[in-house]
Amino acid sequence: MSHTYEYPRPAFTCDCVIFGYDGSDMKVLLIRRAHAPFAGLWALPGGFVNENEDLQTAALRELEEETGVKDVFVEQLYTVGTPGRDPRGWVVTVAYFALVNLHKHPAAGSDDADRAEWFPMSELPDNFAFDHADILKVAVERLKSKVRYQPLGFELLPEQFTLSQLQNLYESILGLSLNKRNFRTKFLKMNLLKSVERQKEVSHRPAQLYTFDEERYRELSAKGFNFEI
Numbered sequence: 135m136s137h138t139y140e141y142p143r144p145a146f147t148c149d150c151v152i153f154g155y156d157g158s159d160m161k162v163l164l165i166r167r168a169h170a171p172f173a174g175l176w177a178l179p180g181g182f183v184n185e186n187e188d189l190q191t192a193a194l195r196e197l198e199e200e201t202g203v204k205d206v207f208v209e210q211l212y213t214v215g216t217p218g219r220d221p222r223g224w225v226v227t228v229a230y231f232a233l234v235n236l237h238k239h240p241a242a243g244s245d246d247a248d249r250a251e252w253f254p255m256s257e258l259p260d261n262f263a264f265d266h267a268d269i270l271k272v273a274v275e276r277l278k279s280k281v282r283y284q285p286l287g288f289e290l291l292p293e294q295f296t297l298s299q300l301q302n303l304y305e306s307i308l309g310l311s312l313n314k315r316n317f318r319t320k321f322l323k324m325n326l327l328k329s330v331e332r333q334k335e336v337s338h339r340p341a342q343l344y345t346f347d348e349e350r351y352r353e354l355s356a357k358g359f360n361f362e363i
Contacts, residue, residue, distance in 0.1 A: 150180055162270065
């Protein structure tokens with residue numbers, strides 16, 4: 135039996151905040167809109183949810199269609215339904231965010247995007263389409279919070295990394311300087327890093343390389359271990 139009701143129905147979109155790290159700067163993936171509204175302005179990858187389409191499926195589909203980026207794990211950030219946020223009508227958006235290895239995910243504009251680029255967080259556009267600047271701010275604060283209590287940052291590093299690279303990543307995310315000795319001591323005491331070898335073919339003294347021991351982290355977490363930076 136079909137049902138009707140008198141309440142208006144909003145349209146739904148999904149928008150993606152995709153963070154990457156290039157070894158020195160945190161970056162976010164943006165697209166330049168090819169069509170109205172806000173043609174020519176930069177925005178987060180995203181678009182309308184199709185009828186009977188799962189929200190996360192829609193987010194990943196739009197991300198791939200507009201940027202070519204695929205096979206990423208996204209986490210729901212929050213939902214925005216502020217009146218007037220979209221000039222096309224009443225549109226509610228569900229925002230997602232993800233951390234990816236930037237070098238594994240080159241971006242190229244397609245579909246509704248005439249360009250797709252990785253922007254350094256310190257060099258963002260002055261004007262964003264819709265309310266995407268506000269969505270990005272929420273994602274940045276969520277990232278700063280989560281990275282202190284979950285080992286998310288390792289997804290942005292190469293498989294083997296130095297302690298300096300690890301500290302630079304955390305400083306880039308948190309936007310502050312960390313005491314080198316304290317940072318290294320805290321991480322090494324967690325016993326979550328496995329030493330593998332030293333750097334090769336470098337002009338300076340080779341540094342020790344490490345990998346993140348994900349299996350040990352899961353074992354410790356099951357016993358009540360709290361990751362905290």
